[in-house]
Amino acid sequence: MSIRDDxxxxxxxxxxxxxxxxxxxxxxxxxxxLNLCPFAKAVHVxxxxxxxxxxxxxxxxxxxxxxxxxxxLVAHDASARDTTLLVAPGMLTDFLDFNDFTGRAxxxxxxxxxxxxxQLASFHPRFQFAGSEEDDIGNATNRAPYPILHLLREDSVSxxxxxxxxxxxIFERNIETLERLGPQGWAALEVGPGGASxx
Numbered sequence: 446m447s448i449r450d451d452x453x454x455x456x457x458x459x460x461x462x463x464x465x466x467x468x469x470x471x472x473x474x475x476x477x478x479l480n481l482c483p484f485a486k487a488v489h490v491x492x493x494x495x496x497x498x499x500x501x502x503x504x505x506x507x508x509x510x511x512x513x514x515x516x517x518l519v520a521h522d523a524s525a526r527d528t529t530l531l532v533a534p535g536m537l538t539d540f541l542d543f544n545d546f547t548g549r550a551x552x553x554x555x556x557x558x559x560x561x562x563x564q565l566a567s568f569h570p571r572f573q574f575a576g577s578e579e580d581d582i583g584n585a586t587n588r589a590p591y592p593i594l595h596l597l598r599e600d601s602v603s604x605x606x607x608x609x610x611x612x613x614x615i616f617e618r619n620i621e622t623l624e625r626l627g628p629q630g631w632a633a634l635e636v637g638p639g640g641a642s643x644x
Contacts, residue, residue, distance in 0.1 A: 464498050464534045466641035467590040475636045481619050484605040493527035502536040508553055515559050518596055527601055534591040540571040543592050566595040583620045585631050590638045
């Protein structure tokens with residue numbers, strides 16, 4: 446099953462392109478624009494970020510899609526594809542369900558032999574850190590327009606951390622950035638679903 450970003454697996458092409466546009470807008474305006482991840486700009490500029498969209502509402506299918514994308518990422522040279530964003534716009538709208546799913550996905554990746562090779566990060570429209578309030582602006586550091594499973598190469602993460610000695614301070618700095626921005630400033634970025642169509 447191919448789920449390349451230029452071939453919708455289901456749904457109409459217009460919807461597929463809207464999802465991709467929203468995710469790219471979020472990456473450019475929030476992740477890179479606010480410098481929430483100092484490593485993101487380089488891979489974005491070099492076009493090493495692969496986008497895939499899973500249009501179904503089936504958890505088993507999404508796990509299969511994740512394993513497919515993991516194998517594809519490893520099969521490509523990092524200079525051509527360094528990282529993958531697998532977007533699931535039509536499912537796992539409840540954050541706790543998504544969080545549970547992410548744990549299962551990590552275990553599946555490990556059983557498939559990707560432990561020590563790939564890392565899995567996650568983003569969600571209603572992401573909430575443990576111990577925080579739902580409307581805490583700090584949660585926006587991991588909020589995206591749709592549920593996203595982010596595959597990263599362990600080697601690339603290690604190199605990035607070596608090049609950025611203060612990597613451990615990123616989280617605290619991001620919280621400070623968002624607190625300065627505030628809820629209104631975050632909303633003004635228009636990086637939610639449909640944000641790209643409002644440009």
